[in-house]
Amino acid sequence: MTEPSSRTDMTVAEELARWATDLRLDDVPEPVRAAALRHLLDGLGTAAAAVRYRAAEPALAVAADLGGPPEASVLLGGPRVGAPAAALANGTLVHALDFDDTHAAGLVHATAPVLPAVLAVGEETGASGAEVLTAAVVGLETICRLGAAAPHGFHARGLHATSVCGVFAAALAAARLYGLAPGQVVNALGVAGGQAGGLMEFINTGASTKQLHPGLAAHGGVLAARLAARGASGPASVFEGEYGLYGVLADRRIDGRAVVAGLGERWELTRITVKPYPACQLSHAPLDAAAALRPRIAGRAVNEVVVQIHPDAAQFVCGPGKERPASPYAAKFSLPWCLAAMLIDGAVTVATFDDLERADLASLAARIRHEIVDFGGAAADQPGRVSALLADGSRMAADVPRSGGGPEDPGLDDLVRAKALANFGGGPAAGRVAVIVADLAAQPSLVPLTTALREALPAPADALPPADPGGRGRAGVRAASPTATPRPRAIRTGEDRMTVYLPAAPGYTGAGAGLRTAGLEVADVVHIVEYVTAAALADYDEVAAARERFLGSHAVPVATVPVAMLLDPAEPYAVELTAYPGGGEPVEAHPDTGFHRGTLTIAGDVVYLPGIAPCGADGLVHPGDFRAQYRYCLDRAADLLKAAGLSPGALVRTIDYTTTATRAEYPRCGRPRREVLGGTGTDGAPVFPGAAGILVDQPLLPGALVSLQATASRAPLRTVNPGWRRYETLTYKPGLTAGETFFMSGFGALEPATQKAIFTGDLLAQAEFTYAGITAVLREAGLGGRDVTHLIEYVTPEGVAGYPELAGLREQYFGPAPVSAVVCSALLRPEFLIEVVPVAALR
Secondary structure (H helix, E strand, O other), X not given: OOOOOOOOOOOHHHHHHHHHHHOOHHHOOHHHHHHHHHHHHHHHHHHHHHHHOOOOHHHHHHHHHHOOOOOEOOOOOOOOEOHHHHHHHXXXXXXXXXXXXXXXXXXXXXXXXXXXXXXHHHHHHOOOHHHHHHHHHHHHXXXXXXXXXXXXXXXXXXXXXHHHHHHXXXXXXXXXXXXXXXXXXXXXXXXXXXXXXXXXXXXXXXXXHHHHHHHHHHHHHHXXXXXXXXXXXXXXXXXXXXXXXXXXXXXXXXXXXXXXXXXXXXXXXXXXXXXXXXXXXXXXXXXXXXXXXXXXXXXXXXXXXXXXXXXXHHHHHOOOOOOOOOOHHHHOOOHHHHHHHHHHHOOOOHHHHOOOOOHHHHHHHOOEEEEEOOOOOOHHHOOEEEEEEEOOOOEEEEEEOOOOOOOOOOOHHHHHHHHHHHHHOOOHHHHHXXXXXXXXXXXXXXXXXXXXXXHHOOOOOOOOOOOOOOXXXXXXXXXXXXOOOOOOEEEEOOOOOEEEEEEEEEHHHHHHHHHHHOOOOHHHEEEEEEEEOHHHHHOHHHHHHHHHHHHOOOOOXXXXXXXXXEOOOOOOEEEEEEEOOOOOEEEEOOOOOOOOOOEEEEEOOEEEOOOXXXXXXXXXXXXXOHHHHHHHHHHHHHHHHHHOOOOHHHEEEEEEEEOHHHOOOHHHHHHHHHHHOOEEOOOOOEEOOEEEEEEOOOOOOOOOOEEEEEEEEOOOEEEEOOOOHHHHHOOOOOEEEEOOEEEEOOEOOEXXXXXXXXXXXXXXXXXXXXXXXXXXHHHHOOOOHHHEEEEEEEEOHHHOOOHHHHHHHHHHHHXXXXXXXXXXXXXXXXXXXXXXXXXXXXX
16 A cells, blocks of 8 residues: 655655555545546536537647647547647647636646546556546646645736646656656656746636646646656756745745645545536636525616625636626636626526627626625635625625535535536437446546547537648648558568568459569469459459469469459459568468368468368358358368467467358357367467458358458467457457467457447448557557558448548558458448458567
């Protein structure tokens, strides 16, 4: 268990770093966890409302322009961007409507800079939900303590405390997720100090800079952690030093104990207040008092309204001209305007600030005056007292001890949930977000949450500005080309030779041209896949003759795959080649595989098998019995591998082509796979090969319900799984390392935790989710998207029209990787429009 900080010879930064790196979720009391989850949900809801109101477009546009590797999601959807860019966009979204939470003592919006940082870095690193929650606790506690150590000190200097303190909290949370050592974390905090700031001059003009502050803080915090990880140094005395945070920006020196006292025992994050109104927190207690007063003065003429206000609050929400705010954002900092809205409308909502020309609000706001009363304590924790002088001379008054939404509010959990659901616009998908957040500690990654967010809040069609026809984004930044030509990619083997994957090309003529372009010869080919349409299958003798002309006497395993069509409907078949300079080691094996002779090729550690069909010496076997035919194909694969001195446990992947009629039966393949396949990995754990199931209505042979394309390896195997529990009981795994190659299963838009198919009918969304899932598995193997050497993309007929739009998205994730794209009849999940089967090179 983490011990409370108590050493006096450490700087504040050193104590925070030690605490943050040592903290474990088990050390965090349950009420503290619950509070953190409550504020994460509230922050997601305020971001959702900002998306719906298009309230943060400049930050979103710049995040899109910044782009970067596809590490993290922007909450409104669209392509993933680099983690710092996502933090910028999402931090601005959380705070854009001024509807996010506040820590009264520190006068900071705690969640706005912390949530975006932990989401971005958590997604980038593939962190578990528990890791993300722990980092959020670190960030939330830190920003509250930093602000509360100098109550109103930053605001008194004209600085936005959320921006000042938020960059440190974001840096500390990001550093934890990046796994930085304590010394590096101290440097991250020191680097963050160089970015602390945030002027409050927007109060006088209504400018939107305040909306940007949390986004800039989150962005800066992520950058600070990355810089420290790369060796940048920062002053350990960044907080209490002569030119440190408090000495310069708060115009006071502090005792560092004020920041770290009781760290790990007393939790400031449990004192964060949730906003019921999308306006400055300093107005909330008077608004609650006005809500209580309103029924007593309804329908009666009001001459004057008097509101008592804390002196530290008055300078921001009261004063000359506040009754006629210059902009919707300025209206959020006008107590007269907000109070008039509450008394007339009975509510203050996002829509309150849509129309600043309302004569009734302007008239009443002009009759509201304030009295400064020093209640003591923090301005954001003041009581609310409002009185009204009526036309008949009577006076009515109401008061509340403090604003609602605070930690003592008995209805706080219900308030947060209702507020979040309303901000999402309601619906079952919004409820699903709430459920996943509540169960965040049990989530294997952030994928379930980002998926649910996308479903709950579809992005407006014009939410992000499109690139102009010249291909340039905003601010003259060059947009990524969506049409880069895929190039062959290679896996270098221990013999300093490379396996080269070439994408499917039209016929053997096109395949030969691609081979020559790669500087290879026919003798280098070690495996062929023929994707044949019904027309080509009916005239297969012509395909076979073209192959013979291409290969000559060179013998290689061939897999023939029936497909519904090719993306170019004029082409009857396409040919995909795998080459190994110098050629592989051929192995003749019998019996015949049912469609091609039993030739295997060993190239490096990889063993390529021919396609396998349920056909023996006497023709089709087990007519009408899908599972028996499937078992027969597995047994034939075992026979072929035996000739190479291997067992079925050496298989690294099978691609199963079955008829659509077998869709309901396909799950029964688990039993024969369990009986025939499976080995032991290098870690001693059971290993099953990867798998993909593709539906084809044109069987390879009359009566065949299945055919098999299989690959094996002579190298030791190891299962790679980024914590997706569904794979624990399945007879295939997300990925297998084998020598120099990383083989992966087929991936579609299937939510890992629930096995629910998502984004029905949306090809682009399905593809992005699929690519992100592949990236998560790659990351677990220590790889990135640029390590992918080959992709097979199976597209259903319904997805063909939109398929060209995926080029730019795919390139963001994998660069110009070779892609073999074919159209299948359907996929095992009827909702799927695409399934992707990747291969990558191990570093």
